Amino acid sequence: MTILRKHLFDIPEGMIYLDGNSLGPLPKSVPARLARAVTEEWGAHLIKGWNLDGWMAQPARVGDAVGRLIGAPEGSVVMGDTLSIKVYQALSAALQISPKRKQILSDLGNFPTDLYIAKGLLTHLDQGHELRLVEPEDVADAITEEVAVVMLTQVDYRTGRMHDMAAITARAHAVGAVVIWDLAHSAGAVPVDLAGCGAEFAVGCSYKYLNGGPGAPAFIYVRPDLADRVRPALAGWLGHEAPFAFDLDYRPGPGVARMRVGTPPVLQMTALEAALEVWEGVEMAALRAASVALCETFIAEVEARCPELVLASPRDAAMRGSQVSFRFEQGYAAMQALIARDVIGDFRAPDIMRFGFTPLYVSEDEVIRAASILEEVIRDRLWDRPEYRARQAVT
Template sequence: MTDFTKTKALFQIPEGMIYLNGNSLGPMPKSAPDRILDFMHNEWATDLIKGWNTKGWFMQTNTLGDRIGALVGAEEDSIVVGDTLSIKIFQAVAACLALRPDRKVILSDNGNFPTDLYMVEGLLKLKEAGYDLRTPNPDDVMEQITDEVACVMLTEVDYRTGRKHDMKAIIDKAHAHGALVVWDLAHSAGAIPVDLSGCDTDFAAGCTYKFLNGGPGAPAFIYVAPRLIADVEPALSGWYGHAAPFDFDLNYRPMPNKIDRMRIGTPSIASFAILEAAMDAWDGVDMQALRARSIELMTLFVGEVEARCPGLTLAGPRDMNARGSHVSFRFEHGYPCMQALIAKKVIGDFRAPDIMRFGITPLFLDEDDIRGAVDILSDILKNETWKEERFQTRSAVT
C-alpha cells in the first residue's frame, strides 16, 4: 500500500495553507531546489556542452518519457517529453489527419479545454477547405463517431466539472469506424489510473505541471502507439527528431520507427531537472491505491460541502468513479467566494462562468485538510465575507 503520509512530507506547502489546486499547478517537491542546484553546479557549470553526452541530457526526452509512461500504462519507448501541451496536441491531430487523408471530420466536444480547439482551428487554416471541427455535448460524442470521422480529439477529464470520458469505449467505437483518437491527459496523468496500451490508444498528450508537480511551464509529453509510429509523419519537423541530427542535412528525415520523431527542438534541460525531482515523488506510488484514496477524499469533500454550504451545487457526476480527481461546485458568486477562500489560505480556483474548482490530490491532502477547508468555506458563506469589495476585482489569472 502507498503511504500517503510519507508522500505528503515530500512537498513544500506553506504553513497554514490548504492547497486544493494541484489540478492546476502542483506544489513544489522539497527535493526540487537541491536538484536544480545540482544541475547548475555539477552538470552545467562543470561539464558545459559535454553534458549532452556525459550527463545524458540528449536522451532525457525519452528517459523521462518512460517514467511518465509507467504512470499511464504506456509501452517502453512510446513517450517523449518536451515542448508544450498545445504543440503536442497539434502534432497528434496533424498526424491523425495525415493517416486518414480521405476523411475531413475532427470530432471533439464543447467541454474540451479551449486551447485544444484553438490548435485544431489553426491547423485547419493550413489545410485545404472542407475540414469540419465538430463540438457536440460530451454525452453526445459516442453517437457522432461515424465513418466520416478522421480524428476524435478529447480531454479524458473535463477541466471544469471533472466528468470523465470512457476511454476504452470511445476508442473501440472509433476503431470500429476506422477513426483514430487523440487523448488530452492534462487532468488524468497522476490523477487517475490510465492504461494507454491496454485501451489500444492511438495518440495521447499531457502536461507535467498539474498532478505530476513538475513546476510552472513544465514540459509536455506525447504518446504514439508503437503500431503507428513508423507511419507517422511529423507535421512539425525539428532537428531533434531528425534521423541523424548531427549530419546537418538540409532536408528532413524523421527518426525511423521511433517515438524520437515526435521530438522537435532543443528542450529545456533545467526544466527536466525539476521534473526529475517531481517524478522521484511518484516512485512506489500505486495508481489504484491513489484512485481509491482520491475517491474517499472527494466523497468526504462533497458530503461536507453539501451538508454545510447552502447555495453551492455540485457540477459534474455524483458518481465519483465517473469523474477525475477534482470537484467543482457552481455558485453565482463563485469568483469573489474563491478570492475570500484564498485570503484564508484555502487555495482553489475559479472557472467561468460560475465554477469553484477544488483539486483532490492524495499525495499531499488528507481528511483534516478537507474538513478544514469546508470549515472556512462554510464560515465565508455564513458571514457573506465574499461580498467585501476587495474580493470583487478580477485578477489576470483566475
C-alpha cells in the same frame, strides 16, 4: 495503508492546497537537484553536459517515467514543448491515417487551446476538414464512419466530468476512426491504460498532477506500431534520425523520437525529472481509491454545510476525475476570500469554484477543514469585508 506522502512536498505551513489540478506544489527533491544541474552540469560541464549529464537523452528518459503512470510501454512517450504544440503534432499525424475522412470530432468540454489548435491546423491545411463539436455526453453516438479523428480531453477542466477512455476508443476503432486523448487532467490523477485501450495518440502536460513546476514540458504518446509511419508536421532537427549529421534533408527519427522538435528545456525538464521521484512505489489503483474518498468527503461536507453551492461535477465517482466543482453565483469573490483564508482552489468563468484532490499531499482532515472554512466564507459573506477585498487585488 495511506498513500499520503506530504513529507515529500514543500507546502506552506497552514495552506490547504486544492489546486494541484492547475499547478502541483514543489516536491522537496527539486531544489537541490535543479541547483546541481545549474552549477555542476551547466556551470562546470558547459557544452559537455549534453553527453556527460544525459541532457540529450532526457526527453526519452523522462518520457518513460511519465509513461509508467499512463500505461504506455517503454519508448512510446517523449517530452518536449507545450501541450498546445503536442496537440498540433498529434492531430496532424492522426489526419494522415485516414486522409479521405474529413471530420474531426471533439466536445464542448474540451480545453479551449485544443480546439484553437485544431481549428488553426485545419484552416492552415485547407483540405476541407471540419471540426465537429458535440456535448460530452453525445460523443459516443457521434462517432460515425465519417469521423477521421476523435480528439478529446478525458477529464473536463471545469467540471471534472470524465470520459470512459476504453469505451470511446473501442467505439472509434469499431468505425475505423483514430483517437487522440488529452490527458492533462488524467496523468497522475486517475489510472490510464494507453496500451490496454489501444488509443493511437495521447498528449498531456506535467505541471498539474505530475508536479513538474510552472511551465514544465508536455508529453506525447504515439502507439508503437504507428510511430514509424507518421510524418511529423513540425520537422525539427532533434526529431531527425541523425541530428548531428546536419544533413540538408530531413529523415524522421525512429519511433516517437520523431516527435521531438528543438533543443529541449534542460533545466525545466530536470525539475520535472526530480519531481517524478514522488511516484516511486505509488499504485495508481490505490491513488484512485484515495482520490475518490477525498472527493466524496468534500462533496458530502460542502453539500451539508453550504446549500448555496450546486455540484457541477458528476455525482457518480466513476464519471469524475480527481476534482470537484461547484457552481455559485458569487464564486469568483468567494474563491478569493477562501484563498485569503489559505484554502487554495480556483475559479473558472462564469461561476465555477474548482477544487483538485491530490492524495499524495492532501489528507482527509484537510478536506474537512477546507469545507468548514468554505462554510464560514459563504455564511459570513467574507468577500464583502474590506480586508478580503484588499487581498483580491493581489491574488
